Amino acid sequence: MPDPVAVDHLLDVAVAALGGSPRDGQRTMANAVADAVEKGEHLLVQAGTGTGKSLGYLVPSVRHAVLADERVVVSTATLALQRQVMTRDLPLVADALAPELPRAPRIALLKGWHNYVCVHKTAGGYPPDDQGMLFDLGDRGAAEHPSTTEAADGEDAGRESLGAQVVRLREWADETETGDRDDLVPGVTDRAWRQVSVTSLECLGQRCPMLDECFPERARAAARAADVVVTNHAMLGVAASGSPNVLPEHEVLVVDEAHELADRVTAQSTAELSVGSVEHAGRMARRHGGIATTELDSAATALGAALIHLPEGRFTQGLPEGTRQAVAMVRDAARSLLSALRPEKPAAGEAASPDSGLKIATSAVLALFEVAERMAAEADDQRYTVLWCSRAERDGATRLYAAPLAVNGLIRTHLLAGKASVLTSATLSLGGEFRSMARSIGLEGAGEAAAATATAATVAVSAPGGSEGTTLDVPARPTTAAPASLPWHGLDVGSPFDYPRQGILYIARRLPPPGREPATDAQLDEIEALITAAGGRTLGLFSSRRAAVAVGEAMRERLDVPVLVQGEDQLPTLVRQFAEDEATCLFGTLSLWQGVDVPGRSNQLVIIDRIPFPRPDDPVKSARSEAVAASGGNGFMSVSATHAALLLAQGAGRLIRSTGDRGVVAVLDPRLSTARYGEFLTRSLPAFWRTTDREVALGALRRLAVPPPPPA
Incomplete structure (x- = not known):
């Protein structure tokens, strides 16, 4: 039996x-x-x-x-x-x-604190948020969201005013049984969501007057059971x-x-410090804590003066002296503020009353202190930490970062x-x-x-x-x-797909190696020929947004097929349009390499413009590569080639999504065939039938483009 x-x-x-x-x-x-x-x-x-x-x-x-x-x-x-x-x-x-x-x-579902609505906040228990710096707290709660590659906002949120979104959120908060942001349809912007949620640091915890109704507490209780x-x-x-x-x-x-x-663990463990985050903590301390922030304001000024001339990139010899001193000033000022923000002890026999404003101020200053303390402690220790400076494209702000080497x-x-x-x-x-x-x-x-x-x-x-x-x-x-x-x-355990029969890996060996430009003329000619043979039906995976945009514009001029480029609309909308129209092409970057599942005739050609090695100036990966080399290993193979192999495997895996799929993965980087590391990379891919013959790939695509006969 x-x-x-x-x-x-x-x-x-x-x-x-x-x-x-x-x-x-x-x-x-x-x-x-x-x-x-x-x-x-x-x-x-x-x-x-x-x-x-x-x-x-x-x-x-x-x-x-x-x-x-x-x-x-x-x-x-x-x-x-x-x-x-x-x-x-x-x-x-x-x-x-x-x-x-x-x-x-x-069974139970558990997410970060910030993913749940705060009933105390919707009931007016917290003061209004600072609109200038919503997520520059080093916000643990915000970081607990599952994916940074997916749109957080609902598709309709952009057409709705902030006030209308908040009104809808408050109505929903009275009806929802979970308080989970993902249960709100349509979604809202991060700015709107901030009006009804708190981070784990900002939560009043056991002192909250609405603890029995708390959604994140309920989720954690359910998880424990x-x-x-x-x-x-x-x-x-x-x-x-x-x-x-x-x-x-x-x-x-x-x-x-x-x-x-x-x-993901590296991202969560990366600390960020900027003048904006220091100023935000000061505003919170003044507004909600009611205390002077003269020392922190001076530290912010010193940090700004140190950062303004700081070069972008990784610091291999520790932070420069002036920057190190400024970070230490921020740390010391934040520590003093934490002491000043400590609530007074209630008189004997009296219960401590929760102060949500004070909690917001304390959480902002505590987050700042933890970041500054870590950077100050690790400023000269390059054995375990990677330190670098970067300027954001969107606002030009200079930020310091610290990430674990491993x-x-x-x-x-x-x-x-x-x-x-x-x-x-x-x-x-x-x-x-x-x-x-x-x-x-x-x-x-x-x-x-x-x-x-x-x-x-x-x-x-x-x-x-x-x-x-x-x-x-x-x-x-x-x-x-x-x-x-x-x-x-x-x-x-393998795959149910017969990769050698279902797919072809075409390596464009005759092309010159890719250079610094987004796309060479030879690549554009190759892409045009491949898409023409396929009759559209192309998912283009590019190593940079600049390349995706440049090739998209060029193909719109050269071809008479719809071309969509990531960033022109929300990603789910673009993928849906790509799947619904067989002639459409979709070009994009990282989110498309790993997140697209389009079986059938709409996706019969996957183009990869180059081997996706990490950027040479990537501070964490370059530091890890150097550390491996210093210990006697091959830093390039251990870090860069492994990174490229993973992304290549993910990108090539977009082609065959069902047992009925057929198609071609075209890699326009000849190094996959000519370089010593090429075999390591190809061994990481699905076991497609391989060719470097352009006419073989074009012929296969032309045959696939012929519509199947109607069912008898």
Whole structure:
């Protein structure tokens, strides 16, 4: 008699409930996930497009949470995936498996504080916000939003005045059961949302008179009672940065789109300091704290004088003397203000009354102090921190930044140690092995033997040390909280797609290498020929916005097909127009490389203008590359080539989205074929049939452009 709680049986039940069909890779993945969480191990799972990886980890996660009574946290990278998991996949899985398990699974959604409406604020419990600097607080709450690549505003919000949006928000706040910003349709601008929300630092906490009605508190209470909690990578970044209590206690962590985890933790751990943020803290202290800010005002002036002549770029020898002194002045002034803002103790027998204005002032000054203290402490320590200066294009403001040189230790210590973990994505194996990814997230330390690498067909233990794709740890702050590495293994369950038959990888070897210009004449001629052969149907992925705009303008002059360029409208609108009209072309940058899912005849040609190496002046990546080289490794391969391999794999993966798709990925950078690192990069791509013959690619596109015969 079959085991009623066997993974295979439960997976069949869940697949049937979602109206799907069994898939071999999904079954292999589900059993591997179940085995890893039961043994308390760490598993990297590469699950290609079409595998159905959401069910591949949700079914064993729900099963384990209920049977072992151990909470599982599932993290997603984007708003779209979070909505899919929480509003569709996970509830269906929980409902389908409930009759098969000893009890019904409990599920919950958890986001950052700022993503929920504050009922105390909508009731008039907070003073009006400072409109000049809404998000320059170093706002932890705002940073806890799942994705910086997705539009936060609703499509209709721009046509609605701020006042009308706030009125609609307040009406919605009286009706909503969740207070979750994503449940508000249509959405509103960030400025409007700020009028009804607070950050975790600004919250009155247990002293709030409306604590029983607090939406973020309810969400956290639900998470503490749930078996499976869905959150996002930004929240993992907060936890990894030293605030583990933002997540409920859990024994298992599942990370979807795990290839983005290290970058999200880096972003969350990056501190920013500007004259504007100093002035904002001063305004809050004066307006809501009622105190003088003479010392902080002087520090702001000193910082402005230091920054005005500061060159852009990374500081390899620490901050210049004048800038270091100005940062120290900001730190000391903020510390003094924090003391002055400390509320007076109530008289004996009296309860402290909450002061929301004072809380806003204190949170702004505290955030400033923490940033300035960190920069002052690390100004001369280049072993663990990357410091740089940048001027914003939108306002010309100069800002100082500090980022950790490495985050693998943070991830290992605060997220993975002492837990079972499953990290999955369609792109985890780079250059044919998992070691690069394992190092980037702290599973493996430098100089250790490679962990086991597995495929669905075979299992092998290998030590590929010395391969071009091998990476080395860059220095991370020493820690005793976790070992230098954790035992792990990798699994590639493949894809249901027949890539060699469904797609062609065309490398334009005859073109000159790309230069500094957005596009060469030879590239424009090649793009024109490819799009003409395809009859439109083209997704153009470019390494810069300047290139996307330049090629878009050129193709509008040369071709008689609609050409859309990212930035001309909201991204969801552009993608919808692209999918609905087969002749349309869509050109864009990073969001399109990773976030577009358009199966069918509308997307039969993906053009990649150049290998997407990081910019040479990228401060964090250049610092990491230098650190690897200093330790005896290949900094270019460890950092730049690995970054490029990941993006190439993501970009090429836009082509084949279903078993019926056919098409061509055209890379206009001959280095993919001629350079030594080219093979490492191509091994990271789907296994398309490869050619450097232009006529072969054009002929295939012409044949695909012929409409299929009507059904009999």
